[in-house]
Amino acid sequence: MTAKRMQGVLSPVVTPFDQDLRPNGQKLVRQCRWLLDNNVGLAVFGTNSEANSLSVGEKRALLQQLVEAGLPPERMMPGTGCCALTDSVELTREAVGLGCGGVLMLPPFYYKGVSDDGLFRSYAEIIERVGDARLRIYLYHIPPVAQVGISLGLIERLLKAYPGTIAGIKDSSGNWDNTKAMLDTFQPEGFDVFAGSETFLLATKRAGGAGCISATANVNPAAISALADNWQAEDADARQAALDTVRQIFQRYPMIPALKAAVALYGGDADWAIVRPPLVALEAAQRDALRADLDAVGFSMPGL
Amino acid sequence: MTAKRMQGVLSPVVTPFDQDLRPNGQKLVRQCRWLLDNNVGLAVFGTNSEANSLSVGEKRALLQQLVEAGLPPERMMPGTGCCALTDSVELTREAVGLGCGGVLMLPPFYYKGVSDDGLFRSYAEIIERVGDARLRIYLYHIPPVAQVGISLGLIERLLKAYPGTIAGIKDSSGNWDNTKAMLDTFQPEGFDVFAGSETFLLATKRAGGAGCISATANVNPAAISALADNWQAEDADARQAALDTVRQIFQRYPMIPALKAAVALYGGDADWAIVRPPLVALEAAQRDALRADLDAVGFSMPGL
Numbered sequence: 001m002t003a004k005r006m007q008g009v010l011s012p013v014v015t016p017f018d019q020d021l022r023p024n025g026q027k028l029v030r031q032c033r034w035l036l037d038n039n040v041g042l043a044v045f046g047t048n049s050e051a052n053s054l055s056v057g058e059k060r061a062l063l064q065q066l067v068e069a070g071l072p073p074e075r076m077m078p079g080t081g082c083c084a085l086t087d088s089v090e091l092t093r094e095a096v097g098l099g100c101g102g103v104l105m106l107p108p109f110y111y112k113g114v115s116d117d118g119l120f121r122s123y124a125e126i127i128e129r130v131g132d133a134r135l136r137i138y139l140y141h142i143p144p145v146a147q148v149g150i151s152l153g154l155i156e157r158l159l160k161a162y163p164g165t166i167a168g169i170k171d172s173s174g175n176w177d178n179t180k181a182m183l184d185t186f187q188p189e190g191f192d193v194f195a196g197s198e199t200f201l202l203a204t205k206r207a208g209g210a211g212c213i214s215a216t217a218n219v220n221p222a223a224i225s226a227l228a229d230n231w232q233a234e235d236a237d238a239r240q241a242a243l244d245t246v247r248q249i250f251q252r253y254p255m256i257p258a259l260k261a262a263v264a265l266y267g268g269d270a271d272w273a274i275v276r277p278p279l280v281a282l283e284a285a286q287r288d289a290l291r292a293d294l295d296a297v298g299f300s301m302p303g304l
Numbered sequence: 305m306t307a308k309r310m311q312g313v314l315s316p317v318v319t320p321f322d323q324d325l326r327p328n329g330q331k332l333v334r335q336c337r338w339l340l341d342n343n344v345g346l347a348v349f350g351t352n353s354e355a356n357s358l359s360v361g362e363k364r365a366l367l368q369q370l371v372e373a374g375l376p377p378e379r380m381m382p383g384t385g386c387c388a389l390t391d392s393v394e395l396t397r398e399a400v401g402l403g404c405g406g407v408l409m410l411p412p413f414y415y416k417g418v419s420d421d422g423l424f425r426s427y428a429e430i431i432e433r434v435g436d437a438r439l440r441i442y443l444y445h446i447p448p449v450a451q452v453g454i455s456l457g458l459i460e461r462l463l464k465a466y467p468g469t470i471a472g473i474k475d476s477s478g479n480w481d482n483t484k485a486m487l488d489t490f491q492p493e494g495f496d497v498f499a500g501s502e503t504f505l506l507a508t509k510r511a512g513g514a515g516c517i518s519a520t521a522n523v524n525p526a527a528i529s530a531l532a533d534n535w536q537a538e539d540a541d542a543r544q545a546a547l548d549t550v551r552q553i554f555q556r557y558p559m560i561p562a563l564k565a566a567v568a569l570y571g572g573d574a575d576w577a578i579v580r581p582p583l584v585a586l587e588a589a590q591r592d593a594l595r596a597d598l599d600a601v602g603f604s605m606p607g608l
Contacts, residue, residue, distance in 0.1 A: 021389065021429070052387040052414035055360070055394070083356040083387070085325065085580055090359070107582065109414065110356035112449055114582040122581035125325070145416055147451055148582075276389055277426035278411065278418040278452075 005167070005192055006101045006138075007210050009201075009225040010077055011035050011217035012046025014259050015054065015062075017274040023058055025065035027272070031263070032071055034304055038221035039229070042071070043104055045079035047145055047172075048215040048256050053276040056087045060094045073099035077213075081106030081140060085122065089129045102136040102167055104213070109146040116154045120161075127162055135165050142172035142196065149173070155186055170213045172196030176203065183207040198224045198247060202240040205231035215255055216247045219262045219301060249293045257282045258290055265291055266301035309471070309496055310405045310442075311514050313505075313529040314381055315339050315521035316350025318563050319358065319366075321578040327362055329369040331576070335567070336375050338608055342525035343533070346375070347408055349383035351449055351476075352519040352560055357580040360391045364398045377403035381517075385410030385444060389426065393433045406440040406471055408517070413450040420458045424465075431466055439469050446476035446500065453477070459490055474517045476500030480507065487511040502528045502551060506544040509535035519559055520551045523566045523605060553597045561586045562594055569595055570605035 013035065016027035032042050044066070045051035045059050054062075059078070067073050080091040080103040088105070095103045105126070107119050127135065139158070143149040150169065158166045168191050171179045179200055182193045184207075192210035195201055201212045201224065211228050220243065227239045250258050257275055261282045264272035273281045282290065317339065320331035336346050348370070349355035349363055358366075363382070371377050384395040384407040392409070399407050409430070411423050431439065443462070447453040454473065462470045472495050475483045483504055486497045488511075496514035499505055505516045505528065515532050524547065531543045554562050561579055565586045568576035577585045586594065 047414075053389060053412065055388045055390040058388075058390060084359045084362075085357060086359040086362060108357065110351075110449065111582055112451075115584060118582035118584045121584065125581055145414065147416075277429055278415055278422035280419060280422045280425065 004074065005210070006041060006077060007192070008039070008041065008228045009198070009211050009217050009221070010041035010043040010194070010213040011221060012043045012048040012079070012213065012215060014218050014256070014263060015049045015051070016272055017276060019271065019274065021274070021276055023054065023062055025062055028062060029066060029069040029071065032066060035217070035221050036071065036075060037303065039225035040217050040221040041075045041077065042066070043077045043079065043213045046104060046213070047142060048218065048259060049079070050256060050276055050279065051079045053279075056082065056091050059091055063094060063098060067098045074101040076100040077102045077104050077138060079104045079106065079140070081108070083108050083110045085125055088126050092126060092130050092135070093132075096130060096132045096135050102138050104138045104140050104170055106140045106142070106146055107148045107150065109148045112147055114148060116151055116157070119148070119150070119154055120157050123158055124161065127165055133164065136167040137165055138167055138192070138194070139169040140172070141169055144172070144174065152181060152185060155182070155191070159186065159189065159191060166191065168192030168194060168210060170194045170196055176200055179204065180207060183209050198227070198243045201227055201243070202231055202236055215259060216250055218259045219250070220246050220299075222302075245297055246299060249290070249297065249299075252293070253282060253286055253290055254279070261287050261290055262294065262301070263304070267304040308378070309514070310345060310381060311496070312343065312345065312532045313502070313515050313521050313525070314345035314347040314498070314517040315525060316347045316352040316383070316517065316519060318522050318560070318567060319353045319355070320576055321580060323575065323578065325578070325580055327358065327366055329366055332366060333370060333373040333375065336370060339521070339525050340375065340379060341607065343529035344521050344525040345379045345381065346370070347381045347383065347517045350408060350517070351446060352522065352563060353383070354560060354580055354583065355383045357583075360386065360395050363395055367398060367402060371402045378405040380404045381406045381408050381442060383408045383410065383444070385412070387412050387414045389429055392430050396430060396434050396439065397436075400434060400436045400439050406442050408442045408444050408474055410444045410446070410450055411452045411454065413452045416451055418452060420455055420461070423452070423454070423458055424461050427462055428465065431469055437468065440471040441469055442471055442496070442498070443473040444476070445473055448476070448478065456485060456489060459486070459495070463490065463493065463495060470495065472496030472498060472514060474498045474500055480504055483508065483513075484511060487513050502531070502547045505531055505547070506535055506540055519563060520554055522563045523554070524550050526606075549601055550603060553594070553601065553603075556597070557586060557590055557594055558583070565591050565594055566598065566605070567608070571608040
């Protein structure tokens with residue numbers, strides 16, 4: 001992986017499926033190009049990518065396809081944390097081998113109430129087994145979904161044991177106090193804190209953080225990345241408020257189906273709305289309401 | 305799969321690992337033989353098997369090894385429900401091809417707050433893709449761990465759409481009212497209800513249910529299966545009370561490490577205590593306390 005740290009805004013890129021529910025690599029390549037053109041990095045295989053509805057084999061094949069298409073691996077931070085140790089190792093090894101700038105790693109999330117000792121052991125085993133100095137791990141803290149979180153104590157232990165490898169975190173707790181504690185405690189050590197959405201982008205930048213990794217960067221990439229670049233500008237608070245307005249619209253709907261509905265609507269490709277079970281696509285009425293809500297604030301997705 | 309329905313007691317067989325954390329198929333074969341000798345069926349790859357810490361490839365290889373060793377596939381109900389649709393299809397197809405008596409299927413459990421529509425679609429896709437009349441699915445309801453559950457309404461829909469395939473359920477909610485509702489509503493239609501532990505074995509048998517699938521059947525198989533066979537005997541309540549005493553001891557410790565510690569202690573093979581991350585083995589003091597607790601009630605594992 002590269003010496004340059006990943007910064008700014010990344011998107012957990014939504015994954016396109018064909019009608020038979022197979023992932024469509026060509027459409028994913030196009031979507032990733034559009035995001036890069038809008039200054040947004042590629043956190044493929046995130047929660048909002050339906051990554052946990054894809055097998056390891058499917059994810060490896062898609063990642064290879066992105067790199068073969070000429071997209072820059074140093075702008076990629078694929079999600080590689082699975083329930084099974086051996087799956088996480090296999091996928092992480094693939095990402096490192098392809099030269100990805102980092103990986104975003106969920107803790108194993110099936111067993112609940114596990115100890116920090118067990119989670120430390122999980123990350124340590126993966127790091128030792130991958131055994132590659134290029135590996136850069138961004139921890140993924142998303143307790144509302146994974147139900148298994150990353151404590152400050154665990155970060156401290158991991159940073160001490162693997163200072164070159166533990167590169168940062170995505171904090172999707174939705175709890176600013178937690179993000180702030182990470183920023184205060186670990187960012188000065190070069191541990192890069194990414195907010196889990198643009199809601200806290202300005203606050204994160206002002207506190208010295210790296211940026212954000214956000215679902216809605218799939219649909220509003222230019223405006224979000226512009227704030228990351230201009231967080232010291234006079235109109236930064238107004239920019240943040242404008243981002244919030246768009247995000248709040250998407251939050252009225254199931255997020256992943258709504259993001260894909262928007263890509264389908266603004267890109268003129270109805271198949272983009274397809275989701276894998278257990279998710280369901282927006283119903284027609286929801287889709288029309290989303291469109292009306294977005295039109296009302298002058299939303300667009302130029303260049304899609 | 306077989307015409308004969310699975311009944312009685314099954315164990316989510318604990319999975320032995322070597323010191324390098326690789327599953328040990330030979331030890332698993334031996335453990336399964338011992339369980340069968342004690343009249344307990346093989347719900348391999350359950351929660352207590354650390355199934356979600358194993359890759360699909362590891363599970364397929366282990367299942368093949370069990371069948372190749374001559375163990376009867378009609379006594380096997382492997383867990384095959386994964387987060388990813390394609391993983392569940394691959395593993396279920398393997399189980400059906402090997403002639404397993406049934407499969408125990410978790411709903412996809414990463415995404416939370418999903419709808420019954422989405423879960424119906426998930427099971428339906430798997431059934432259609434496996435496309436084999438021999439498939440018998442036992443739904444797996446374990447909300448304390450999976451956080452995604454199986455509602456009565458979902459069971460009704462699935463039974464109506466796939467009456468020959470939806471064979472029953474394991475209810476690990478720990479809520480007798482829920483188990484009772486399933487027994488009253490669906491057992492008369494030939495939908496076999498298994499309690500999620502022997503705590504409710506006698507009550508389940510008295511209400512017409514099929515039996516139980518229980519973690520502690522790994523360590524106390526003969527006594528549990530004896531109650532399933534003799535639930536109409538005069539001493540049934542006393543037998544239930546004796547089972548409860550043993551189970552309550554194990555419940556004082558982290559369940560999976562405690563089960564494996566017992567197999568290690570009573571079978572004289574320390575490596576049996578090994579668990580994969582994110583779990584951790586019992587500490588020496590816990591292990592000694594467990595042994596003392598079990599000795600105090602005259603517990604043994606004859607023939608192990």
